[in-house]
Structures are given as structure tokens and as C-alpha cells.
Amino acid sequence: xxxxxxxxxxxxxxxxxxxxxxxxxxxxxxxxxxxxxxxxxxxxxxxxxxxxxxxxxxxxxxxxxxxxxxxxxxxxxxxxxxxxxxxxxxxxxxxxxxxxxxxxxxxxxxxxxxxxxxxxxxxxxxxxxxxxxxxxxxxxxxxxxxxxxxxxxxxxxxxxxxxxxxxxxxxxxxxxxxxxxxxxxxxxxxxxxxxxx
Amino acid sequence: xxxxxxxxxxxxxxxxxxxxxxxxxxxxxxxxxxxxxxxxxxxxxxxxxxxxxxxxxxxxxxxxxxxxxxxxxxxxxxxxxxxxxxxxxxxxxxxxxxxxxxxxxxxxxxxxxxxxxxxxxxxxxxxxxxxxxxxxxxxxxxxxxxxxxxxxxxxxxxxxxxxxxxxxxxxxxxxxxxxxxxxxxxxxxxxxxxxxxxxxxxxxxxxxxxxxxxxxxxxxxxxxxxxxxxxxxxxxxxxxxxxxxxxxxxxxxxxxxxxxxxxxxxxxxxxxxxxxxx
Ligand SMILES: Cc1cc2nc3c(=O)[nH]c(=O)nc-3n(C[C@H](O)[C@H](O)[C@H](O)COP(=O)(O)OP(=O)(O)OC[C@H]3O[C@@H](n4cnc5c(N)ncnc54)[C@H](O)[C@@H]3O)c2cc1C
Ligand code: FES
Ligand code: FES
Numbered sequence: 001x002x003x004x005x006x007x008x009x010x011x012x013x014x015x016x017x018x019x020x021x022x023x024x025x026x027x028x029x030x031x032x033x034x035x036x037x038x039x040x041x042x043x044x045x046x047x048x049x050x051x052x053x054x055x056x057x058x059x060x061x062x063x064x065x066x067x068x069x070x071x072x073x074x075x076x077x078x079x080x081x082x083x084x085x086x087x088x089x090x091x092x093x094x095x096x097x098x099x100x101x102x103x104x105x106x107x108x109x110x111x112x113x114x115x116x117x118x119x120x121x122x123x124x125x126x127x128x129x130x131x132x133x134x135x136x137x138x139x140x141x142x143x144x145x146x147x148x149x150x151x152x153x154x155x156x157x158x159x160x161x162x163x164x165x166x167x168x169x170x171x172x173x174x175x176x177x178x179x180x181x182x183x184x185x186x187x188x189x190x191x192x193x194x195x196x197x
Numbered sequence: 198x199x200x201x202x203x204x205x206x207x208x209x210x211x212x213x214x215x216x217x218x219x220x221x222x223x224x225x226x227x228x229x230x231x232x233x234x235x236x237x238x239x240x241x242x243x244x245x246x247x248x249x250x251x252x253x254x255x256x257x258x259x260x261x262x263x264x265x266x267x268x269x270x271x272x273x274x275x276x277x278x279x280x281x282x283x284x285x286x287x288x289x290x291x292x293x294x295x296x297x298x299x300x301x302x303x304x305x306x307x308x309x310x311x312x313x314x315x316x317x318x319x320x321x322x323x324x325x326x327x328x329x330x331x332x333x334x335x336x337x338x339x340x341x342x343x344x345x346x347x348x349x350x351x352x353x354x355x356x357x358x359x360x361x362x363x364x365x366x367x368x369x370x371x372x373x374x375x376x377x378x379x380x381x382x383x384x385x386x387x388x389x390x391x392x393x394x395x396x397x398x399x400x401x402x403x404x405x406x407x408x409x410x411x412x413x414x415x416x417x418x419x420x421x422x423x424x425x426x427x428x429x430x431x432x433x434x435x436x437x438x439x440x441x442x443x444x445x446x447x448x449x450x451x452x453x454x455x456x457x458x459x460x461x462x463x464x465x466x467x468x469x470x471x472x473x474x475x
Contacts, residue, residue: 020198055303061233065203157386158298
């Protein structure tokens with residue numbers, strides 16, 4: 001057993017863990033944040049991507065002991081207000097969550113621009129790949145604010161999506177990039193892609 | 198995964214001592230991108246993992262007075278991609294930035310790829326291609342080997358049980374005028390099926406003085422192909438195909454042979470077409 005202390009989304013989490021514990025297991029089972037998904041456990045699908053000290057990693061292919069002391073950001077860390085637990089589902093709480101798609105913008109009170117764009121562009125179907133996609137794209141767009149569609153495809157080369165066919169994910173990334181550059185994004189959801197690939 | 202003891206030395210000497218003390222069961226872990234996959238499958242089950250993460254002087258890039266580039270074994274692909282390197286040494290950044298995926302490049306290291314000695318990986322091909330030297334530290338002291346001697350077989354290196362690869366040294370800029378790397382894979386994310394490197398040095402009047410061609414992926418370790426310095430792409434491709442001896446007539450082998458031919462022709466023609474130090 002080994003003591004490991006991580007800061008997960010600003011909260012200190014420490015535990016005595018088996019050395020074999022993967023960072024993915026630490027995040028889900030010790031920190032209790034299940035937004036980070038286990039899709040393959042073999043570094044193939046990208047559903048488990050989190051940030052370690054600002055760099056994205058596949059958390060299923062990193063031991064928790066390897067990153068002892070690090071700052072971890074998970075998908076839950078991108079929209080802090082959503083961390084408030086909903087004990088009881090009421091009309092009010094639902095109304096708070098399900099606002100009209102046009103009204104969703106990337107703001108600190110709302111969602112990260114990448115999350116908001118995924119919502120507007122219908123880049124989510126089953127949603128299993130979404131946390132990893134969003135984490136990788138956020139990291140990528142911070143580094144390259146003006147990507148081409150081809151750049152975006154390369155950035156998510158390590159993320160598999162079995163539902164969307166990627167078109168709307170690329171749409172969302174392009175729209176998020178525009179919003180992150182400070183440009184106005186369309187009020188209407190922009191369904192339909194501009195590349196034929 | 199089988200249970201193991203986690204060890205975090207702060208110096209190379211300490212790491213070597215731990216490897217020696219714990220014997221056959223002890224294993225180095227750098228980024229873990231290859232090792233953890235094997236441990237999860239129980240293909241390997243080390244009793245002790247010696248992490249390189251806290252040994253700060255194993256990561257980073259420095260230039261020697263003669264222009265040789267010393268790349269710490271635990272330098273990640275992401276760090277290599279960001280490095281600003283001169284002349285043909287820049288190829289190292291480009292190769293590092295065009296393999297695996299963003300998250301894997303943040304953890305995977307150049308030394309890990311060389312020690313894994315997987316024929317499909319890019320860094321072994323590149324290191325042999327430019328005739329890099331590998332620095333090794335062990336209980337018996339330090340030594341250095343050319344990359345092609347370090348890589349013994351698929352998955353096997355010349356490292357002793359208590360030795361650590363500390364650095365990959367690219368030769369000084371004047372060694373080559375042009376270095377070209379090409380690989381073939383079906384999807385961006387896949388490892389290469391075959392790759393080829395061409396390193397070319399010219400004389401004062403631009404006449405080719407030395408041409409080093411390396412083929413990887415198709416053979417257990419990267420193969421250096423001996424050719425005349427003036428050989429063009431087509432001639433070099435024929436020599437390469439003969440040298441790698443992919444003789445069997447099954448479809449997969451025929452396909453590899455075809456790839457080797459095409460990649461070598463391309464790298465050599467591209468090298469001859471480029472001027473100056475690139
Ligand atoms: C999803 C995925 C895709 C990939 N795609 C590609 C690709 O397209 N092209 C490509 O080239 N590679 C690819 N790789 C492989 C990648 O290059 C290697 O996994 C990585 O470089 C290994 O480095 P590491 O630091 O993680 O090594 P580790 O996994 O930590 O170690 C690998 C082996 O080397 C030993 N070792 C490591 N460092 C040292 C040292 N300094 N001294 C002695 N022994 C040492 C370890 O004991 C272990 O046996 C891919 C990997 C993954 C997971
Ligand atoms: S669960 Fe980590 S990459 Fe698939
Ligand atoms: S939305 Fe279902 S896997 Fe991507």
C-alpha cells in the first residue's frame with residue numbers, strides 16, 4: 001500500500017492505495033468523480049482523458065503513484081457549478097439544467113466553450129466518449145486557437161467515438177475555437193458539416 | 198496486474214543501485230505507456246518498479262560544444278515537439294510530434310521507445326537513421342553504444358539488468374546536410390507498418406559524399422542499407438528491398454516489400470532534391 005495525495009479539481013484527495021491503482025480508478029473510485037470513463041483500459045479509446053498538471057493523459061495508462069502530488073483536472077472541473085449535488089429532481093432543478101440550446105454559452109457560470117459547443121452542435125449521442133473528447137479538445141484549442149478541420153481531426157486521433165461519425169465533433173471544435181478567440185458564434189445550432197470527409 | 202513495490206530514486210546512481218539490489222524482478226518505468234499495457238495483460242510482472250520520474254537530469258535537451266545534441270532518455274515526446282532545434286536535428290521534433298496521440302505524447306519518452314525496442318516504433322528507426330549514440334549508466338560504470346548495436350532484436354536491447362539508458366546523442370549538425378523520415382500507417386493513430394530514414398552528407402560542391410539509408414518496421418530491428426552515395430531513389434529502393442530480405446511470398450510480406458520500396462525511393466529522392474542544411 002502507498003499513500004497518494006492528489007488535488008482533484010481543486011480539492012485535496014488522499015488515500016492509502018494499492019500500488020496498482022490506475023489514475024482512472026483513483027479518480028472514479030477514490031475521488032468519486034465518474035465523469036471520466038473507462039472505455040478500453042488499454043490507451044486506445046481516449047474516454048479516460050484527464051489533465052495532470054495541465055497536460056492531458058490517458059488516465060487508464062498512468063498509475064496513481066506516478067502522479068503523486070499532482071493537480072488533476074477532470075471533466076467535472078470544467079464547469080464547477082455543476083458539481084453541486086442534486087438530491088431531488090424537481091421541475092426547478094430540471095429547468096435549471098435543460099435550458100434552450102441557443103441559450104447555452106461558454107461562460108464560467110455556464111459551461112466551458114467546448115462543452116457549450118458540443119451541446120449546440122449535437123456532438124454528443126450516447127455521450128460515452130464525450131468527457132475525453134472535451135478534455136483533449138480543450139487542451140488542444142488552448143495551444144492552437146486557429147485550427148483547421150484537419151488539425152482538429154489529428155488532435156482527436158486517440159479518441160474513438162462509435163456514434164457521431166466525428167462530423168459534429170469537428171463542427172463543435174471549430175465553433176468552440178471561434179468562441180475561445182472571442183468571436184461571436186451563431187445563435188442557432190449549426191447542424192450540418194462543411195467537409196465531405 | 199501483479200503486485201509490485203514502487204520505488205522513486207532521485208539520482209541515476211540510486212536507480213542503478215536499486216536495480217542491482219532487486220535483481221531480475223526489478224524494472225525501470227519512465228512514462229509507462231508501453232510497460233503498463235504489458236503489465237495489465239500480465240505479459241510482464243515486475244516485483245519492483247524503479248521510476249525515473251524524480252531523476253531530473255534524465256529529462257531535457259542540451260547541446261555539446263561540438264554541436265552534438267544530448268537528449269535525456271526520460272524526455273517526453275511533448276517536450277521534444279516543443280523544442281526548437283537547428284538544421285536537420287529538427288526532424289526529431291517532427292517525428293516526436295507525429296506519433297501516437299496528444300495524451301500519449303505527454304507521457305511517452307524517447308528512452309522508453311528505444312528500450313522497448315518495438316520494431317514499429319519511430320524513435321529506434323530515427324536513432325539508427327541518423328547514427329545516434331546511446332549513453333548507458335550501470336553498476337559497472339558508464340558506456341556508450343551506437344543505436345544499431347543497442348537494438349539487438351525485436352523487444353531486446355544490449356542493456357544489462359542493472360543498466361539504465363541515460364541519453365540519446367544526435368551527432369553534430371555537419372554530420373548530415375539533409376535528413377528525411379517517412380513512415381506508412383493506415384490511420385494517423387496507428388504505429389508504422391514500415392518506415393525509412395535517409396541521411397545525406399554533401400561535399401563542398403554539393404556532390405553527395407555519404408548516403409545512409411535505414412529501413413524499419415519490416416524487420417526485427419532497423420536495418421542500415423549500404424548504397425553508393427550517388428544512388429538515386431530507384432536504385433536505393435532496389436538495394437533496400439534486397440537488404441531487408443523479405444523473401445516470403447505471402448501477401449503481408451509482399452505488401453511490406455512494396456512499402457519499403459516506395460518509402461526508400463521517396464526519402465532518397467526528397468533528400469537529393471533539398472538544398473542547404475535541413
Ligand atoms: C496508444 C498508443 C499509441 C502509440 N503509437 C505510437 C506510434 O505511432 N509510434 C511510436 O513510435 N510509438 C507509439 N507508441 C509507443 C510509445 O512510443 C511508447 O509507449 C513510449 O515511447 C514508451 O515510453 P515510456 O516512457 O512510456 O516507456 P515505459 O513504458 O515506461 O518503458 C518501456 C520499456 O522500456 C524500459 N525503459 C524505459 N526507460 C528506460 C531507461 N531510461 N533505461 C532503461 N530502461 C528503460 C522499461 O523498463 C520498459 O521495459 C504508442 C503507445 C500507445 C500507448
Ligand atoms: S479507457 Fe483509457 S484510453 Fe480507453
Ligand atoms: S457519442 Fe457515443 S461514443 Fe461518441
